[in-house]
Amino acid sequence: MKKLALTLGLAGILYGNLNAQNSRQDSLNNKIDSLKALMSAINSNCVYLENPAEKFLPEYYSEKVYSENLCINTNEKKYYAAKKNEEEGIKDIHKINNEKNAYEEAWIYLPEKEEWYEIGINSDAISVQPFYFRIKNILEENKDISKIVFYHNHPGNEDIDFPSISDIHQSMKYNKILPDYKITNKIIAKQDVIEYSLNSAGKEKFAEKNILTWMYTSSEEREKLYEDLTIKCAKIN
Ligand SMILES: [Zn+2]
Numbered sequence: 001m002k003k004l005a006l007t008l009g010l011a012g013i014l015y016g017n018l019n020a021q022n023s024r025q026d027s028l029n030n031k032i033d034s035l036k037a038l039m040s041a042i043n044s045n046c047v048y049l050e051n052p053a054e055k056f057l058p059e060y061y062s063e064k065v066y067s068e069n070l071c072i073n074t075n076e077k078k079y080y081a082a083k084k085n086e087e088e089g090i091k092d093i094h095k096i097n098n099e100k101n102a103y104e105e106a107w108i109y110l111p112e113k114e115e116w117y118e119i120g121i122n123s124d125a126i127s128v129q130p131f132y133f134r135i136k137n138i139l140e141e142n143k144d145i146s147k148i149v150f151y152h153n154h155p156g157n158e159d160i161d162f163p164s165i166s167d168i169h170q171s172m173k174y175n176k177i178l179p180d181y182k183i184t185n186k187i188i189a190k191q192d193v194i195e196y197s198l199n200s201a202g203k204e205k206f207a208e209k210n211i212l213t214w215m216y217t218s219s220e221e222r223e224k225l226y227e228d229l230t231i232k233c234a235k236i237n
Contacts, residue, residue, distance in 0.1 A: 062076060062077050062078050062079050062134065063077065063078045063079075064078070064079060064080075064081050064117075065078050065079070065080055065081070066080075066081050066082065066083075067080040067081070067082050068082065069082065069092045069095075070082055070089055070092035070093055070096070070105075070107060070116055070118070071092075071096065071105075071118075072096060072102070072103045072105045072123060073105065073118050073120075073123075074103070074123055076121050076131075079117065079118045079119070079134060080117075080118040081115065081116065081117050081118070082115070082116045083114060083115055083116075084114065084116065085114045086109060086111060086114070086149070089107070089109060089116045089151070090188060090193060090236060091236075093105075093107075093151065093153050093188040094188060094236045096153060096155070097153050097154075097155045097188060097189070097190055098190075099155075101125065102125070102153070102155035103123040103124055103125055103128070103155070104120070104123055104124065104125065104126065104127055104128035104152060104153055104154065104155065105118060105120045105123055105128055105152065105153055106118070106119050106120035106128045106129075106130045106150070106151065106152040107119060107120070107150075107151045107152070108135060108138060108148060108149070108150055108151075109148070109149040109150075109151055110142055110145050110147070110148065110149075111147050111149060112144075112145045112146070112147060113142060113145060115142075117134075117138050119131055119134050119135050119138070120152065125155065126156075127166070128152055130150070130152075130170060132177070135178075139178070139181075145181075146180075146181060146182060147181065147182045147183075147184075148174075148178065148181045148182070148183050148184070149183075149184045149185075149186060150170075150171070150174060150183065150184070150185045150186070151186050151187075151188060152167070152187060152188075153187070153188045153189075154187050154188070154189045154190075155190075156189075156190070157190060161187060161189035161190070161192075161194065162194070162196075162226065162229075162231070163185075163187060163194070163196045163229070165211070165214045165215055165217075165222070166211070166215070167185070167187065167196070168196075168198060168206060168214075168225075168229070169206075169211045169214065170185075171183075171185040171196070171197065171198070172198070172203065172206060172207075184197075185197065188236070191235060191236055192233050192234060192235055192236060193233070193234045193236060194231060194232070194233050195231070195232040195233075195234075196229055196230065196231050196232075197229070197230050198225075198228055198229055198230070199228050199229075199230055201228050202225060202227075202228025202229060203228075205224075205225055205228060206225065
């Protein structure tokens with residue numbers, strides 16, 4: 001009798017454990033399912049995860065706010081849009097560059113609509129990251145356009161400030177993910193608007209190495225790449 005009670009008791013404990021284990025497994029499965037759903041949402045929404053650091057993106061949704069002037073925005077929950085022509089937008093960015101402790105920021109300008117949208121996240125004094133999900137949404141809302149100008153500012157003190165390796169990488173990425181548009185890339189430096197693009201030899205050269213290798217490449221290698229960079233420089237009045 002004692003033995004039976006013991007066996008039953010043991011079975012009860014085992015059954016209980018099994019139940020607990022099952023529900024743990026269930027909750028794990030649920031988590032895996034929601035992760036899978038999230039990954040497919042991310043993929044279908046054109047957010048690229050080539051760089052593991054980009055997994056730590058802010059929430060996908062941000063609210064569009066119309067603004068009189070272009071400005072630096074570090075609140076990733078919203079983004080600014082402004083209706084003004086290219087020249088006026090350049091003047092705004094030039095003004096930002098001359099402010100004390102200015103941050104970098106990135107914008108997309110739609111020349112056919114004369115509209116600016118702020119697309120930068122993780123802004124600081126020396127870098128800014130374009131948010132692809134936002135770019136995709138903006139283009140989704142403006143299906144009738146064919147030209148895009150990507151702008152970002154270099155608030156540093158240099159007179160002429162060349163595009164960084166990551167700027168070149170970004171321009172290559174835009175061409176890859178937005179093949180249907182005529183894309184121009186421009187930097188607003190302290191005194192100049194710098195339009196840049198790699199010629200076809202440069203594009204081939206750049207594609208030979210991955211971005212991390214390029215980041216840490218020697219200055220000689222970098223100089224060689226810059227020979228294939230077409231730069232158009234215009235003074236800001
Ligand atoms: Zn830059």
